[in-house]
Amino acid sequence: MGIDVGKFLKAPEYDIRITTYRDIFQIEALEQDRFGEEYKKLSAAVMMGKSDMDKMGFKAGDRARLTNNNGSIVVEVRATRREEPGGIVFMMNSPWSNSLVSDDTRGNGIPEFKNISCRISLTKEDITPLEKLIAF
Amino acid sequence: MPTVMELYQLLPKTNCKKCGESTCMAFAVALLSRKKNISECTPILEGSFKKQKEKLESLLLPTAGAEETGMIVHPELCTGCGNCVVACPVDVANDPKGAAIGCAPTNDKVIFRVVDGKVIASNIKECRRFGKNRVLCYACIDPCPTGAIEFV
Amino acid sequence: MVTCTGCALLCEDIDAVVENNRIKETRNACRRGAAKFRGCKNRLTPSVNKKQTDVDASIKKAAELLKTAKSPMLFGWSNSTCEAQAKGIQAAKKLNAIIDDTSSFCQGILIEKVLRKKFRTCSLEDIRNQADVLVYWGSDAQDSEPRHLSRFSYFPRGEARQRGYEEDRTAIAIDVRESNTAKICKGHFYRIPLKGDRELILALTDALSGKVPAYDTKRILELANILKKAEFGVIFAGIGLTYSIKDELDILVALTDRLSNFHILPMVGHYNMRGFNENLFKETGFVNRVRFDGKAVHDNKYAIVEALRQKAIDALLVVGSDPLSSLPRSVLPHLAAIPVICIDPCVTLTSKIATVTIPAAVSGVESGGSAVRMDGRVIELSKVVENNYLSDAEILARMMEGA
């Protein structure tokens, strides 16, 4: 009776698809300082519609780990600016989103930058720093 | 709308009293309520505070507009896309060879201009929402992608 | 008035207020353009093997690395002037190198179709003066080419469009996400599922040939009707659309064949990507992914992503681009393992790992030249401030002097 099972369970994982886009404020931050806090703040985030957040029990400001065969990153969860029907989540195109993109282009040379399948789960870990994405 | 703290942070913070207020904080309050003008703080006019002065001016501009007509431009939301510049009927009428056809404004009679990537409103008294024949115009609000223009 | 190199609209109506040889203020440039004029916080400095050196020494080392490489690639180019691109193409010839640009994983395949005249296209001035139906498809112009709608496509009054956008023009957005552009198109926003472009194109093609579209019949017929009635229509094809139908672009050709009043304009972000495509096309008949070997050979294996994945290159020159930031991380280990030469005005992720770094002038701000707007028109760039930075073209010329 005394055992708190939840403590040993991993945070639940969900399969999601990410599409990427560009944002003028992020482009501005990139022009100014691609190593800066502002660029990181805007880039290392996943934007989710309210229905998806409710379904998965996420709140804006939570941190989430995104993982697939290509990589794994921790980003902040944020609400989309406008109401989205759900089923797809969004990230601004950046080294963070690119770390989840496969190099398999079926020979055509164009990676699937805008169609990324991965798993998402809540985490308490820190947001992946840029330095980590460019260390090989 | 900027906060008193935001304005205060940009002042010299020396409490020199040259502006006639006893502290910089008091001056910030007076600035916000538009009882004082930035230029009354003579130390900030000196070269070394140039950046801060410009920032203060940009923070206070929208409130200057709101005072007269109720229009507020939120510079932090503005993308400088120029949609409002080209869509405003006053700009179209006053600058048929510039703003009206999508080019940079060619004179000072327009309401909207983009400076440093953000919109600045002037000549606000010309806005169709005011004066004798006023109409409820939305021509700058509807084309704005980010809700940077507001009337209060 | 000066030209902005913030994006491929190359706005020529920018007022840059210069004081003491510094840009104090810009007028008329959007937020993206203003940021470009303001410049970056960290300028690049010359280095070899991560040790500071002078520009001459770094250029010399770069030439040496490229000459000794067996299979070098020259990459970047979409943020360089036409003059620098021409120098780059000559260098690739001389070195028997592979040359590729960012269009390789962006709009290259679509621009190629335009240059091969598979699509009807038109100028931005034609659009301003004539266009009545505008389709932003997989393209968020508001954020990527921020003055597109205000300068040319939707809001301005043009010769045949005198009454303003509400009456004279219809703007339609087709996208997965309700972007800022979609917001402006309000009543004409068609949300599609991810990768749903194909279905929509086929359904529209059906509707236009009198068949009943397979799904969402009412809305598709409505859309087809607007397209059919257009006097001068334009599809602004963004990378959202290109990526989604990259293996079967011909379905888009087939759709536009049914729309005789329609034009296609590929939306381009980087200011001179179209310039590179046109310059290489003139020289070789291909827009990117070319290896010189006596003659020009085009192959998908010369695409930067494929070449890195297959570890097929042994040195990389990067000009005005940041592959470490823009490529899938999965291909980057090879990039980090070979000599990289980075020519850029600013410190980039790539410059951090580069063997040689060579600082360059910001084109359109610190050096002039020319570039090709997204619709193919050549635009002169301005030199707004004077300083000692060499332009990309000058650096490449010096690099190839001894080669």
Ligand code: SF4
């Ligand atoms: S003049 Fe300026 S610096 Fe001096 S007290 Fe007034 S606000 Fe502060």
Ligand code: SF4
């Ligand atoms: S409300 Fe109408 S007239 Fe007034 S500034 Fe906006 S667009 Fe111009």
Ligand code: SF4
């Ligand atoms: S329409 Fe909105 S975002 Fe665009 S310039 Fe005007 S205020 Fe700024």
Ligand code: SF4
């Ligand atoms: S739209 Fe593009 S070219 Fe025009 S000012 Fe903005 S960034 Fe510069």
